Amino acid sequence: MPLKIDKTKCMGCGACITVCPYDAIVMEDGVARIGEYCQLCQACLSSCPEGAIMEKKDEQVAPVEDMADWKGVWVFAEQRDGRIAPVAFELLGEGRKLAAARGAELCAVLFGAAKSEAQELVKWGADRVYYCGDPIFQGFTDEPNAELLSRLISKYRPEVVLAGATAIGRSFLPRVAARLKTGLTADCTSLEIEAETGNLIQTRPAYGGNIMASILSPRTRPQMATVRPKVMKAGRYEPDRQGEIIEVDAEGIRARTKVLETMKAQDDGVNVNLQEADVIISGGRGVKGKEGFEMLKELAQLLNGTIGASRAAVDEGWIPYCHQVGQTGKTVCPKLYIACGISGAVQHLVGMQSSDVIIAINKNPEAPIFSAATYGLVGDLNEIIPLLVKKLRERKDGK
Ligand SMILES: Cc1cc2nc3c(=O)[nH]c(=O)nc-3n(C[C@H](O)[C@H](O)[C@H](O)COP(=O)(O)OP(=O)(O)OC[C@H]3O[C@@H](n4cnc5c(N)ncnc54)[C@H](O)[C@@H]3O)c2cc1C
Numbered sequence: 001m002p003l004k005i006d007k008t009k010c011m012g013c014g015a016c017i018t019v020c021p022y023d024a025i026v027m028e029d030g031v032a033r034i035g036e037y038c039q040l041c042q043a044c045l046s047s048c049p050e051g052a053i054m055e056k057k058d059e060q061v062a063p064v065e066d067m068a069d070w071k072g073v074w075v076f077a078e079q080r081d082g083r084i085a086p087v088a089f090e091l092l093g094e095g096r097k098l099a100a101a102r103g104a105e106l107c108a109v110l111f112g113a114a115k116s117e118a119q120e121l122v123k124w125g126a127d128r129v130y131y132c133g134d135p136i137f138q139g140f141t142d143e144p145n146a147e148l149l150s151r152l153i154s155k156y157r158p159e160v161v162l163a164g165a166t167a168i169g170r171s172f173l174p175r176v177a178a179r180l181k182t183g184l185t186a187d188c189t190s191l192e193i194e195a196e197t198g199n200l201i202q203t204r205p206a207y208g209g210n211i212m213a214s215i216l217s218p219r220t221r222p223q224m225a226t227v228r229p230k231v232m233k234a235g236r237y238e239p240d241r242q243g244e245i246i247e248v249d250a251e252g253i254r255a256r257t258k259v260l261e262t263m264k265a266q267d268d269g270v271n272v273n274l275q276e277a278d279v280i281i282s283g284g285r286g287v288k289g290k291e292g293f294e295m296l297k298e299l300a301q302l303l304n305g306t307i308g309a310s311r312a313a314v315d316e317g318w319i320p321y322c323h324q325v326g327q328t329g330k331t332v333c334p335k336l337y338i339a340c341g342i343s344g345a346v347q348h349l350v351g352m353q354s355s356d357v358i359i360a361i362n363k364n365p366e367a368p369i370f371s372a373a374t375y376g377l378v379g380d381l382n383e384i385i386p387l388l389v390k391k392l393r394e395r396k397d398g399k
Pocket of ligand 1: 328340342345381
């Protein structure tokens with residue numbers, strides 16, 4: 001709940017400033033003011049000797065009056081170059097469970113791809129697809145997407161709206177939530193319906209991944225959430241599944257920005273699409289430098305894999321950020337993840353722990369990465385990786 005300071009009681013002693021872990025309180029004209037960095041931790045509440053800090057109970061949002069009119073689960077299916085991003089299929093898998101819990105329909109929204117792609121969404125589980133093929137949606141820009149999705153939500157009133165926590169979803173979904181004056185929880189790792197209320201329990205890591213926070217939007221509709229790619233499992237593909245496609249027009253929708261050129265993220269000519277890789281060889285501080293990553297690249301080439309990294313390795317400047325795996329990097333789910341010289345901090349684990357097979361190479365037998373690993377190799381990576389490379393090369397050469 002938001003906090004406020006009663007200016008008539010504040011004596012300007014600064015006790016609240018001292019206890020605030022986020023430096024969110026400032027002194028203005030001898031009176032404390034809670035600023036934009038407030039994380040609602042409430043550490044300041046009990047610190048004030050005058051009792052001047054209180055919860056803003058009177059500013060609660062009133063529940064929407066027509067709560068029961070909002071029905072169904074929607075998935076925004078983003079497309080790139082006319083092809084639906086796989087995260088949409090994952091969200092349809094999850095959306096199906098939520099829709100079943102509410103006895104409601106599962107719908108998808110698709111802007112800008114060919115109409116045949118809308119049929120794909122039906123085969124992946126959508127009962128109905130709201131489709132707009134207007135050319136304004138061919139290259140992604142925020143304004144038209146935000147405008148049309150807001151219009152459709154206002155008209156059809158879904159109870160839940162899900163989208164990928166991708167560059168696209170992160171960019172325009174907050175605009176939609178702001179227009180509709182509703183909540184949006186980013187980067188959810190699990191979604192569930194609260195049986196008694198129908199509220200969506202949106203769970204995501206908070207405070208640097210140290211706790212899992214369950215967030216509700218009990219007074220507003222729709223309930224909006226984004227989920228990173230590869231966090232949820234895709235639903236079932238049924239080639240004969242039938243559904244309804246509703247074509248919507250983009251009348252009156254304009255964009256003030258234009259996409260001039262799109263470039264794929266590349267590093268040394270290597271595609272770093274970590275989220276679609278089957279094999280990832282990831283290096284951490286234990287790799288000890290850029291040269292260490294050259295050794296990992298050799299292994300990656302032999303396994304048709306790509307290179308990942310811990311934040312420590314990225315911060316050291318050994319490898320670009322586009323390779324980072326974890327809470328502030330990418331979430332990945334390859335068939336094989338080999339963690340080399342990575343300790344296994346929780347912020348790294350949240351980005352890779354759902355990989356099918358995890359192999360950890362670390363010289364410290366107590367390293368937390370081993371508790372997430374399917375197989376653990378305790379030893380020096382500078383000895384283990386060259387041996388692996390040698391064995392794989394021999395096998396490739398048929399020796
Ligand atoms: C808000 C926040 C967000 C964060 N986001 C991320 C994120 O997205 N991704 C991420 O990775 N981290 C993230 N971090 C940082 C995270 O907390 C860790 O600091 C980081 O993951 C540590 O990286 P590391 O395991 O490479 O380094 P270290 O923890 O230093 O571990 C190095 C490991 O290498 C091993 N080692 C050393 N030499 C060798 C050798 N020769 N052979 C074998 N093993 C060896 C050591 O035993 C050690 O276990 C975040 C932190 C915060 C606070």
